Amino acid sequence: MLLHGVAFAERGPVTNLPLPRYVSLKASEGNVRRGPSLTHRIDWVFKRRDMPLLITAEHGHWRRVEDRDGAGGWVHYTLLSGNRTVIVEKDMLDLRAKPNETAPVVANLELGVIANLVKCNETWCRLSADGYKGWVSREDLWGIANGENGN
Structure with a gap:
């Protein structure tokens, strides 16, 4: 199956779960960073709890996500949930x-x-x-x- 030109057969190097994949925002606020660490600048903050997001990459405890408009960045995995919305x-x-x-x-x-x-x-x-x-x-x-x- 293809999504945004990426085959679902691809697996994340950290979780071994399919990439890309949909998740939701667990928190009512989530910092979106330029890179996968706390030292990277916060570009914006997601502010809708349960908002669906598309994970496109993994690095340690960080996940690269995109919203429905294609805006994206890195968020800490603890801000995400497997509950589908x-x-x-x-x-x-x-x-x-x-x-x-x-x-x-x-x-x-x-x-x-x-x-x-x-x-x-x-x-x-x-x-x-x-x-x-x-x-x-x-x-x-x-x-x-x-x-x-x-x-």
Whole structure:
């Protein structure tokens, strides 16, 4: 499987987990540094707990991450979680009771909402957001790779 031109068969030298891979921000704030150490300058701070991030490299206790806009840097691994989340990329996205275009709408999700990813099939993902659970088209999400099932 390819993501950003990188094969998922590649493994991280530290964790032996696939690279690239999606994770989420565990903390409510996370310093993003220019390089993989505390001596490197902080370029900015991520401020959205549970925000999905893409790990593209590993070095010791540091992970190189990118957000949905492609902005990236190095963060300490303790700021990251394996809990999967996604960002809604379409305003007022229908959250449906079943993975079907004709299923009843449970809620509408606003553009930029962060939701917990439960699982996916080829075209639909089951999400949990703000007490609501349901299915959305996977093409309207950021935080899951093509061919990945999310669990």
